[in-house]
Amino acid sequence: MNEVTHMNVRGEWMRWLLAWLVATGSVGSTCGQEPVSGVGAETDTESLTALSVNVEFRNDLRIFTVMTAVTAAGFAAGRDSLRDSRVLPVVRETLSQLDWGVLETVRLGFRSYRFPDVVEQYTAFISLALLLEDPPSLRLRQDAPVIPDDVKPLLGFERYLAEFYDKAAVGELWERVRPYYEEELRSYHPVMARAVQEVQTFARTPGRVAMDRTLVVISDLLGLRNVVHARNIEKTYVIVLGPVSDPMQNLQALEHEYLHFLLDPVLEKHGGVLLKHRDLLELAEKQPDLPASFRDQFLLLVGESLVESVLLRIHPPEDERAETVKLFRKGYVLTPFFLRRLDSYLQQSELRLPEFLESVCQAVDRKEVEKDAELIANWEEEFRVAAEQAKSAEHERRRSVELRQKQTELLNRAADSLSRGDFTEARAVLEEILTATPEEPTALFYLAQIEAQSGNHAAAARRYEHLAGREDVPDWVRGWSFVRWGRFLASQGMFAEAREKFETVLQMGGDLQGATQAAKESLAQLPAVDGR
Numbered sequence: 149m150n151e152v153t154h155m156n157v158r159g160e161w162m163r164w165l166l167a168w169l170v171a172t173g174s175v176g177s178t179c180g181q182e183p184v185s186g187v188g189a190e191t192d193t194e195s196l197t198a199l200s201v202n203v204e205f206r207n208d209l210r211i212f213t214v215m216t217a218v219t220a221a222g223f224a225a226g227r228d229s230l231r232d233s234r235v236l237p238v239v240r241e242t243l244s245q246l247d248w249g250v251l252e253t254v255r256l257g258f259r260s261y262r263f264p265d266v267v268e269q270y271t272a273f274i275s276l277a278l279l280l281e282d283p284p285s286l287r288l289r290q291d292a293p294v295i296p297d298d299v300k301p302l303l304g305f306e307r308y309l310a311e312f313y314d315k316a317a318v319g320e321l322w323e324r325v326r327p328y329y330e331e332e333l334r335s336y337h338p339v340m341a342r343a344v345q346e347v348q349t350f351a352r353t354p355g356r357v358a359m360d361r362t363l364v365v366i367s368d369l370l371g372l373r374n375v376v377h378a379r380n381i382e383k384t385y386v387i388v389l390g391p392v393s394d395p396m397q398n399l400q401a402l403e404h405e406y407l408h409f410l411l412d413p414v415l416e417k418h419g420g421v422l423l424k425h426r427d428l429l430e431l432a433e434k435q436p437d438l439p440a441s442f443r444d445q446f447l448l449l450v451g452e453s454l455v456e457s458v459l460l461r462i463h464p465p466e467d468e469r470a471e472t473v474k475l476f477r478k479g480y481v482l483t484p485f486f487l488r489r490l491d492s493y494l495q496q497s498e499l500r501l502p503e504f505l506e507s508v509c510q511a512v513d514r515k516e517v518e519k520d521a522e523l524i525a526n527w528e529e530e531f532r533v534a535a536e537q538a539k540s541a542e543h544e545r546r547r548s549v550e551l552r553q554k555q556t557e558l559l560n561r562a563a564d565s566l567s568r569g570d571f572t573e574a575r576a577v578l579e580e581i582l583t584a585t586p587e588e589p590t591a592l593f594y595l596a597q598i599e600a601q602s603g604n605h606a607a608a609a610r611r612y613e614h615l616a617g618r619e620d621v622p623d624w625v626r627g628w629s630f631v632r633w634g635r636f637l638a639s640q641g642m643f644a645e646a647r648e649k650f651e652t653v654l655q656m657g658g659d660l661q662g663a664t665q666a667a668k669e670s671l672a673q674l675p676a677v678d679g680r
Contacts, residue, residue: 250316
């Protein structure tokens with residue numbers, strides 16, 4: 149499914165709300181929240197539609213401004229991931245007409261930030277945009293929640309944005325490209341509807357869910373292809389979708405976030421109980437693939453374990469054990485625990501998932517999770533052994549193919565030498581083949597021909613007899629071996645035995661390469677015996 153620049157990223161789904169509740173000791177409490185600036189406002193954003201399940205599709209001028217600025221500064225310069233973009237050429241054309249000083253200011257600011265990975269850089273800038281006031285001020289919100297660690301290095305970049313927005317006429321540029329964004333968002337309506345339907349069907353929840361939270365879907369056509377970035381700002385869940393060839397590719401990413409949207413309230417309600425098992429963080433932080441953003445964030449790990457487990461039940465993988473190991477090694481150590489509980493849930497058709505999870509949160513057990521760690525290690529060892537065996541088998545297969553290719557080349561050389569009557573060269577080549585594979589049938593057949601041509605008919609006949617008795621030789625080799633063995637027997641006056649060999653050929657199938665006709669002709673030349 150991959151182009152060179154394809155990246156599908158659903159990791160790093162930071163739950164700011166849960167992190168803030170844990171930090172403030174407010175797990176389980178009800179906090180008054182304000183709508184997210186820029187996402188909820190109508191000033192420079194447009195709501196395309198709103199589903200009946202608190203899902204909204206919106207444009208966001210703050211994200212467009214930030215991405216236009218970093219594009220001007222050279223973000224991912226030279227990448228071809230947007231080569232089919234209808235937006236990027238318009239933006240670049242506009243930027244090319246700007247005063248050098250405007251561009252240089254934002255470039256100097258951009259270059260002061262270094263990230264080890266372009267995806268991390270991209271998602272950090274998107275997260276920063278979500279914390280800004282609406283244009284034209286584009287200042288950091290004074291009421292912004294806890295600043296995520298990946299955004300902290302970018303603080304200060306927002307100072308360049310107000311001037312850039314004004315001098316680059318970003319508002320006018322936005323109106324030119326806005327139809328493309330609206331079209332992209334409309335293409336996600338059926339995908340999001342399916343995601344909601346599949347989650348609600350599994351969770352047995354009604355179509356209308358009354359909750360004090362909103363899920364907002366935003367398109368970013370200047371972003372990295374196939375990157376989905378999700379963040380929570382207070383009780384608003386934001387999903388930013390980069391360009392993609394087919395929106396349906398992001399179905400599970402949307403289901404992932406909608407599951408958080410649906411199930412996070414359960415985890416918040418039972419946060420106090422869950423935090424009693426916070427010492428499981430020690431096990432989680434030993435896992436090699438734990439995202440840095442999840443360290444010391446136990447409730448986030450619980451949430452990811454739960455959501456990924458539900459997705460495995462909605463979309464059963466070909467190898468559940470392998471997927472479970474992968475998730476466990478990412479630090480989602482409660483995944484096996486939740487999978488077992490979800491199997492029980494599926495057998496209780498009268499329960500809704502949020503209600504069922506009430507008891508599941510109470511049932512978390514450290515010893516059970518530690519046993520799961522042992523099970524994961526055992527599975528990994530099985531996978532390691534199986535992988536080594538597969539690698540060995542593949543090595544043997546390649547070696548066999550290479551050997552066969554070499555044998556074919558040598559057999560062709562031997563056949564050419566035989567056709568020229570150069571038996572010395574032919575024998576040398578055939579012996580090289582038989583040194584590597586002593587029972588190679590075609591080489592043995594050619595050696596028998598050399599023996600016969602050299603007058604050593606008895607030795608040739610012994611080889612023909614040996615090949616005729618084997619079932620693992622090519623049809624033509626076996627057919628001609630019977631013919632030539634029969635001819636030798638006839639030359640010795642053993643006509644009945646010779647007839648038997650020729651008639652055997654007539655009963656054979658497959659590609660005999662003329663052996664059938666030769667057998668008929670040889671039969672015709674035999675003297676009559678008992679009226680035959």
